[in-house]
Amino acid sequence: MSDTQYDFDAIVVGAGPAGVSAALTMARSGLNVALLERGEYPGAKNVQGAVLYSQMLHEIVPEFWKDPQAAIERPIVEQRTCITTADSWITVGYKSLKFLEGVPNCYTIIRVRFDQWYAAKAEAAGATLLTGVTVREVLKTQDGKIFGVKTSEGDELKAPVVIACDGVNSLLAQKAGFRGELRPSEVALGAKEVLALDPGKIEDRFSLEHGQGATMELFGGITEGMLGYAFIYTNKDSLSLGVGCKLTDYQRKGIRPSDHLERVKRHPALRKLLEGAKTLEYSSHLIPEGGMKSMPPLAADGFLVAGDAAQMINPAYREGSNLAMTSGKLAGETVVEAKTKGDFSKASLEAYVRKIKGSYIWPDMEEVKDLEESVERSPGFLEFYPKLACELAHMRFSADGKPKKEHMWKAFRLARERGLVRIARDLWPLRKVAI
Ligand SMILES: Cc1cc2nc3c(=O)[nH]c(=O)nc-3n(C[C@H](O)[C@H](O)[C@H](O)COP(=O)(O)OP(=O)(O)OC[C@H]3O[C@@H](n4cnc5c(N)ncnc54)[C@H](O)[C@@H]3O)c2cc1C
Numbered sequence: 001m002s003d004t005q006y007d008f009d010a011i012v013v014g015a016g017p018a019g020v021s022a023a024l025t026m027a028r029s030g031l032n033v034a035l036l037e038r039g040e041y042p043g044a045k046n047v048q049g050a051v052l053y054s055q056m057l058h059e060i061v062p063e064f065w066k067d068p069q070a071a072i073e074r075p076i077v078e079q080r081t082c083i084t085t086a087d088s089w090i091t092v093g094y095k096s097l098k099f100l101e102g103v104p105n106c107y108t109i110i111r112v113r114f115d116q117w118y119a120a121k122a123e124a125a126g127a128t129l130l131t132g133v134t135v136r137e138v139l140k141t142q143d144g145k146i147f148g149v150k151t152s153e154g155d156e157l158k159a160p161v162v163i164a165c166d167g168v169n170s171l172l173a174q175k176a177g178f179r180g181e182l183r184p185s186e187v188a189l190g191a192k193e194v195l196a197l198d199p200g201k202i203e204d205r206f207s208l209e210h211g212q213g214a215t216m217e218l219f220g221g222i223t224e225g226m227l228g229y230a231f232i233y234t235n236k237d238s239l240s241l242g243v244g245c246k247l248t249d250y251q252r253k254g255i256r257p258s259d260h261l262e263r264v265k266r267h268p269a270l271r272k273l274l275e276g277a278k279t280l281e282y283s284s285h286l287i288p289e290g291g292m293k294s295m296p297p298l299a300a301d302g303f304l305v306a307g308d309a310a311q312m313i314n315p316a317y318r319e320g321s322n323l324a325m326t327s328g329k330l331a332g333e334t335v336v337e338a339k340t341k342g343d344f345s346k347a348s349l350e351a352y353v354r355k356i357k358g359s360y361i362w363p364d365m366e367e368v369k370d371l372e373e374s375v376e377r378s379p380g381f382l383e384f385y386p387k388l389a390c391e392l393a394h395m396r397f398s399a400d401g402k403p404k405k406e407h408m409w410k411a412f413r414l415a416r417e418r419g420l421v422r423i424a425r426d427l428w429p430l431r432k433v434a435i
Pocket residue numbers: 013014015016017018019036037038039042043045046047048049050051052053133134135136165166167168171190191192242243244284285286287306307308309312313318319320321322324
């Protein structure tokens with residue numbers, strides 16, 4: 001390949017959080033980078049809840065929240081978790097102004113705005129952003145080294161390294177021979193609406209000070225026996241409402257996510273929060289759920305994979321965009337080092353794998369790698385435990401003229417229906433997401 005005329009030092013496919021982080025990191029180090037995006041503009045096709053943890057973006061764009069143009073909505077001061085049945089729910093919430101100190105913990109974002117702002121940072125650093133460009137193939141030498149991409153228009157773009165940041169259904173990882181099509185069991189399907197609501201009403205309904213934000217996630221009955229959750233997040237003048245469940249569960253139950261979302265809106269825990277809110281947009285998207293077990297190889301000759309394309313997501317903590325940013329940044333740093341050495345071989349690019357293993361991404365993904373299976377093995381989590389928890393709470397907060405001791409015995413009998421050993425066995429895997 002020594003006589004190949006390269007168009008760029010590196011090609012990044014996909015201008016989501018992973019791709020922009022990679023392109024920005026490399027462009028800042030003076031590399032000639034192409035950032036290819038199939039959407040008309042970055043964010044045009046992207047869907048996220050969307051909560052964005054700040055620390056990882058701060059490491060790339062220091063103090064981004066002070067940028068008056070930063071496309072962020074509200075800093076989150078309260079996070080609530082609800083365990084639901086059809087007509088009852090238990091809410092556990094944590095509110096703290098400490099979330100606003102130093103690097104504010106997280107913000108809500110609207111991806112269509114955020115992605116454009118973020119990609120503009122990469123362009124300002126010198127990356128060439130090409131939108132409306134869909135990559136269809138990777139260019140490979142006979143001995144398998146990747147040296148560029150081919151677009152749907154038939155154009156060939158060449159570079160000694162390509163970084164696949166093309167999201168959950170990564171065509172590039174497939175074309176590179178890293179994996180086949182994703183199986184339905186490896187993904188969840190998320191459906192989301194953004195609903196316009198007056199900022200004052202948002203603040204009243206969520207008990208927020210001016211400009212602050214809250215999140216609420218709902219488990220149990222609201223997912224109708226499917227593995228997943230519903231969420232509502234506060235933006236400046238809108239709410240993001242969504243639901244995400246395993247694709248195999250939607251298929252098994254024959255439920256359309258859009259119909260599910262309509263029913264979620266009518267749940268009494270959400271009805272009043274949404275009153276009068278007007279739907280602005282609907283979108284749906286896959287979420288990688290296979291975790292570590294579905295992770296493709298991360299490096300090959302002239303090739304790296306980051307973000308959702310590498311299945312890097314931590315659903316137990318609703319983290320994905322931050323893993324995408326960190327992995328994109330680490331991939332970018334690896335390429336900068338490879339450029340200095342003039343070595344884009346697999347052996348050289350495997351420094352990226354070591355960086356991922358040395359970051360929070362690897363241990364976090366390892367920690368939750370069996371969690372989904374544990375929950376699936378114990379369907380009680382989806383219906384029995386939420387019902388039990390609500391019944392126990394009902395007794396705790398009722399005065400029905402009976403001695404409290406009788407309540408205790410009733411509670412014990414309810415728990416015994418399931419079996420105390422089984423309950424302990426069911427709950428044990430949850431220790432991994434307790435903190
Ligand atoms: C409903 C839902 C809720 C979520 N909530 C949260 C949350 O609250 N917090 C959180 O951190 N994460 C959340 N996530 C996950 C988060 O959205 C992803 O982890 C994150 O977007 C991954 O970033 P990425 O850059 O790897 O991929 P993406 O954001 O998917 O970006 C991939 C980009 O590649 C482009 N592309 C794809 N194929 C090609 C091609 N062939 N040629 C050119 N361009 C291409 C796409 O158009 C896109 O712009 C949620 C996801 C969903 C679906």
